[in-house]
Amino acid sequence: MINDFKFKLYFRKSSFKKDIFSANILFEQIEAHKPKNFLEVGVFQGVTSRNICEKLNLIHQNQFKYHGIDIFEDANNILDDKEKTSKHNKISNPIKHLIYNVFFKADLNSLKSVKNLLKKFDKNIKLYKGLSSEILPNIKMSEIDFVFLDGGHSYETVKNDLYLILKNIQKNKVIICDDYDQKDYGVKKAVDELINNVTEIKELNKRLVKITT
Numbered sequence: 001m002i003n004d005f006k007f008k009l010y011f012r013k014s015s016f017k018k019d020i021f022s023a024n025i026l027f028e029q030i031e032a033h034k035p036k037n038f039l040e041v042g043v044f045q046g047v048t049s050r051n052i053c054e055k056l057n058l059i060h061q062n063q064f065k066y067h068g069i070d071i072f073e074d075a076n077n078i079l080d081d082k083e084k085t086s087k088h089n090k091i092s093n094p095i096k097h098l099i100y101n102v103f104f105k106a107d108l109n110s111l112k113s114v115k116n117l118l119k120k121f122d123k124n125i126k127l128y129k130g131l132s133s134e135i136l137p138n139i140k141m142s143e144i145d146f147v148f149l150d151g152g153h154s155y156e157t158v159k160n161d162l163y164l165i166l167k168n169i170q171k172n173k174v175i176i177c178d179d180y181d182q183k184d185y186g187v188k189k190a191v192d193e194l195i196n197n198v199t200e201i202k203e204l205n206k207r208l209v210k211i212t213t
């Protein structure tokens with residue numbers, strides 16, 4: 001089944017753009033666990049979100065829910081520096097930049113633009129604009145089966161996001177965190193501290209780590 005699915009970029013930026021191998025690892029996990037209720041923290045331009053919806057649609061024929069959290073802002077320098085989310089709405093390919101940001105004037109990080117990319121799944125998705133620390137307490141975590149945590153990357157933010165998720169998520173659910181291997185990010189420290197509070201912490205590859213609740 002995984003072979004039927006190909007991660008697409010939709011002419012946008014994604015943290016998986018230069019590492020489709022890691023994207024495939026994430027999607028193998030989705031295939032294995034077949035979550036009906038998915039949460040992505042850190043939607044960015046919606047590329048992974050769209051791929052997740054396509055994948056869940058293949059598995060569940062429209063019977064799934066996707067929740068996505070982001071500040072959905074073009075550039076927030078203080079947050080971007082702290083959370084290591086280098087964002088340049090200026091697309092590196094000059095022709096694509098001209099088409100998307102000059103001709104269409106599309107702010108690809110905006111809620112409107114991401115909603116548009118996901119409109120095929122309008123009935124399945126819920127997008128939340130704001131900081132994860134403010135949004136996560138309002139999400140019914142007991143209904144979530146699978147989390148892809150890829151929002152803020154500072155130690156404080158990852159630790160707090162994981163705390164808010166683990167507080168109410170059920171047992172044997174999956175949280176996959178991105179950027180576990182980035183030495184100057186806080187992901188590894190925040191994840192490793194959970195060793196006595198979760199069922200398993202497993203490195204899927206250098207970059208992705210899987211927490212089983």
Ligand SMILES: C[S@@+](CC[C@H](N)C(=O)[O-])C[C@H]1O[C@@H](n2cnc3c(N)ncnc32)[C@H](O)[C@@H]1O
Nearest residue numbers: 014015042044048070071083131132150151152
């Ligand atoms: C690395 S990008 C996410 C990439 C996306 N998951 C993908 O695969 O394309 C991180 C995103 O998290 C958002 N972000 C950073 N800190 C956040 C926070 N505390 N709350 C909500 N969103 C945050 C940023 O705005 C950025 O869009």
